[in-house]
Every structure is written in structure tokens, then in C-alpha cells.
Amino acid sequence: MDRVKGKTCIVTGAALGIGKACAERLAGEGGAVALFDLHDAEGEAVAAALRAQGARARYWHVDVSDEAAVKRAVDEAAAEFGGVHVLVNNAGISGSTKLTHEITEAEWDRVQAVNVKGVLFCCKHAIPHMKAAGGGSIINLSSIYGLVGAPDVPAYHASKGAVRLMSKTDALCYAADRIRVNSVHPGYIWTPMVEGHLKASGATDVAAARKAVGELHPLGHMGDVDDIAWGIVYLASDESKFVTGAELAIDGGYTAR
Numbered sequence: 001m002d003r004v005k006g007k008t009c010i011v012t013g014a015a016l017g018i019g020k021a022c023a024e025r026l027a028g029e030g031g032a033v034a035l036f037d038l039h040d041a042e043g044e045a046v047a048a049a050l051r052a053q054g055a056r057a058r059y060w061h062v063d064v065s066d067e068a069a070v071k072r073a074v075d076e077a078a079a080e081f082g083g084v085h086v087l088v089n090n091a092g093i094s095g096s097t098k099l100t101h102e103i104t105e106a107e108w109d110r111v112q113a114v115n116v117k118g119v120l121f122c123c124k125h126a127i128p129h130m131k132a133a134g135g136g137s138i139i140n141l142s143s144i145y146g147l148v149g150a151p152d153v154p155a156y157h158a159s160k161g162a163v164r165l166m167s168k169t170d171a172l173c174y175a176a177d178r179i180r181v182n183s184v185h186p187g188y189i190w191t192p193m194v195e196g197h198l199k200a201s202g203a204t205d206v207a208a209a210r211k212a213v214g215e216l217h218p219l220g221h222m223g224d225v226d227d228i229a230w231g232i233v234y235l236a237s238d239e240s241k242f243v244t245g246a247e248l249a250i251d252g253g254y255t256a257r
Helices: 017-028 040-052 067-081 105-133 154-173 192-200 206-214 225-236
Strands: 008-012 032-037 057-061 086-089 136-141 179-186 247-250
Touching (some): 017 086, 017 225, 032 040, 032 067, 086 105, 086 225, 105 179, 136 154, 192 206, 225 247
Parallel strands (some): 008 086
């Protein structure tokens, strides 16, 4: 129950899916949780539910591609909860399904703005607080497609490859400050984003598409949000104090081929 007790944990994209599960599990393990998202009703509801369970939690409306908004929210979370110790960069979009010869510059840039610059801005403004606290843990959500390729969504894949190497670079840059930085690489997890991606890719029978995509994993099914959230709890906690610059694949065996 106390794996992250005393730690302030910022979770981006915290209103839905993986981010919501991360916020719930971190709060359940004693963390104070700052929830960042654009889905205000859902985010406020998650924060209220956590407070009703005795956790310290607050929601902030944050577009992670807006540096000023990120800095303001990070600083406010640090002031409210007493520092920043854990950052979970979960916010992300799948973006356009167009291939390289079709995608527009604006469509490409939108994915990079959220998935790459969002990680940059959150790290940039959380790191000074982590230095002041004497250390911390940054957990960047990449993807199986930050490790291997696939013949679709090139903008998304490029963004997740960037997140993987950004994590390694920052792990080296800030190791002396006792700030650990790791990337997590989920397989297909049943979330609103994955459901939306299947529909955008032309699936008319979503249940059949879910089953077919699940069968791409050696374990034979998609994962659920808690499969990822418990991995995040491990990386946020002192149990992983000797882990930095690493890639945690939680993917049902997808990348083991």
C-alpha cells in the first residue's frame, strides 16, 4: 500500500485509459497525484474519486504541447503537494493513419507536438523540481512501435521511437542528480485511443478487430490498462532504484519475435 508513499506523482493523459489506471494505482500506493489532461469532466471525476478514497489528488487542464501551460501546472503541483518526485509522460495521440506519401505537414506536426514535444516540456519543467528533491523517476510511455516497425501510422511510430531515445539520453544526463528515466513499451492495450485507431483504420466490426489484433500477441489477446499501470508503479517506486535508461516491454510477447 505504500510503494510510493510521500512522492508527488504527475500523470499526463490521466483522465482516461492507461493514464487513469496509473493515477489510481499510484494513489493507492500512497502517492499524491497531479492529473494533467484536456478531458476536464473525466479528469475532475477521477481526482474526486481518489480524494473520496483518502488520496491527495488534483486535476489540471493541460495541453502538453503548450510549454507555458505545462510549466504553470508543474509548478502549481509542486507547490501544492511539496515537490515533484515522479513524472509519468503518458499523454499521446495516434494521429493520422495516412502513409508517408500522403500525410500532410500539419498532420505530422500535430503528432510530434503532443507525443514528443509534450514529453520534452514535461521533463524540462519537472527536472528542476526533482533536482531540488534530491532525485526522482521519469517514466515515458513509448510503444512496441518504439522498438519495432509496422506498415502503418508513420507519424506515431516516429514519435514513439523519439521517446525511446529521449529517455536514454536523459537517463545519462541526469543520473548524477539521482533522476532515473525509463521508457515503457505497451503492446495493444484496450483503451479509447486503441478503439479509435481501429475505427479510423476502417474496422466496422470493432469486436472482431479487437480479437484479430489481440492475436498478434503470442499470449493471444490485448492487455488491459492495469498491466501497464503496475509496471509504472514499479518504476516510480524505490524498488527500481538501480533501473535507468531501460526499456520495459509490457506487450504479451509482441516484440519477442
